[in-house]
Amino acid sequence: MKKTVPLLILTLSLLAGCKPTAPAPVATSDAASSAVRTYEARGIVRQIAPDRREATIQHQAIPGFMSAMTMDFTLIDTNDLQNISRGDEIAFKLCVTETNSWIESVRLVAHVVESVTNGVFVFHAPSSELKPGDLLPDFTLTAEDGRPIRFSDYRGRVLAFTFFFTRCPLPDFCPRMDLNFAEARALLRAATPATNSWQFLSISFDPEHDLPDTLTNYAAYYRQQDADRWLFSVADTNTLARLAPLLDLMITREDNTISHNLRTVVLDPEGRIARQFDGNRWTPRELADAMQSAARPGTNAPAP
């Protein structure tokens, strides 16, 4: 488990803009001192001032503005730190004018430390880890034909997705996932009564290598020249940085390969998590059954 983790540029693009709204980072042409540049950032809260108007944040590099460091930031709206405590990981927006800077749109990414008793840290699982019944936040991926797709494109259908990379060397890992998808797809096609509203999606976590052409070539083997309701795609590093913790997906680049675990997820037609398959000890039949029951209205209630 070497620490050869690539630098992740954790620019978030989904948050609302600072006022005035501007995509990050953009210098407005307005010469007035009210010109605000905004940067998306992410970090760990190390200290919060008692009046909640200042926070010490150990932040990741803010591209185009500053490198990773620990520093104090001003808050204009003290409500921004509601439910945030020391040790929490947050995403936030850094707003900079010629004379001033502050942060806003603070969003909790994960509670890191629940409590500290006599110097003993008490952890709980990151709050961002999704459970059955939770809505999956929307993300944009790149499909094998190069066009952008979103999870929300599949609302109204049951969506099964899994993760892989085409260079995966272990036959019981990524290839097993895609073989299982092939078999589950065959089972769903043969199912009576037919379940029409379903889709498979294989997502690569190797954006540097798995370009659209590579994906299509890889997909051809598993899909047997039949692309019906099974798409291959790739997630970029920014997306993975936010998506992986939600699914307890781990990806560690080491030497010339990627160590990872396996996560396969079934979303119901509303985009909620119906079922999660961890590891590789599940069968195509179990996946097909889970997709069928998620497709049937009234049976996709959150599992306990």
Add this chain to the structure above:
Amino acid sequence: MSHNEKNSRWREEYTFLGVALALAALAGLGGWLIAAARHSHGTPPDRPRELAAFTLTDRTGRTVTRAELAGKYLVVNFVFTGCSISCLDVNRRMAEIQALTAGQPDVMLVSLTVDPRSDTPAVLAEFGSRFGADTNRWLLLTGDKSALYSLIENSFIPRNPADPYNFMPGGFAHTERIAVVDARGRLRVFYDGMKPETSQAVVEAINQWRAQGDSL
């Protein structure tokens, strides 16, 4: 005493002194080299740490608690079965240590998973058999994620505050290390699990503590 004699005597003494010095230097260097080979790659824990109470599950589905390990020397590593390179090396080292400590009932090996959702008892059983892990001597433990992370954080390794974006669950730093806990439950030393000489170093450290009655 002729001039010649005196000269030769002086030369003799000088030679003797020289040889003695050289021998002393060699002995010193040798001793240092042996000591260095034994100890240079051991790292003490960042702060005093003791094995905390825990309740986890081993690969047979059996509940394992801290009490069961009381009085044992523990060789501990951190695994996830999805690992394709470095932790396989570390587990080979664990297997070597298991072989080297065969017949030493006071030595136990423990592997803690950092990916418990994947690493169920059944998955760990298969993983353990790849390395010839003896069910009685080498425990592969899984369980509740927060329980595992609390144990690792409190008793072994800190999370890496400099790298919160590590995808490794828990963000633990240096999980390629092998930790050695003494018979009193104190974490004594880490060794680099990627280095071949670590197996021997672990065994020698335990032998040394055992000989000292573990009272230091």
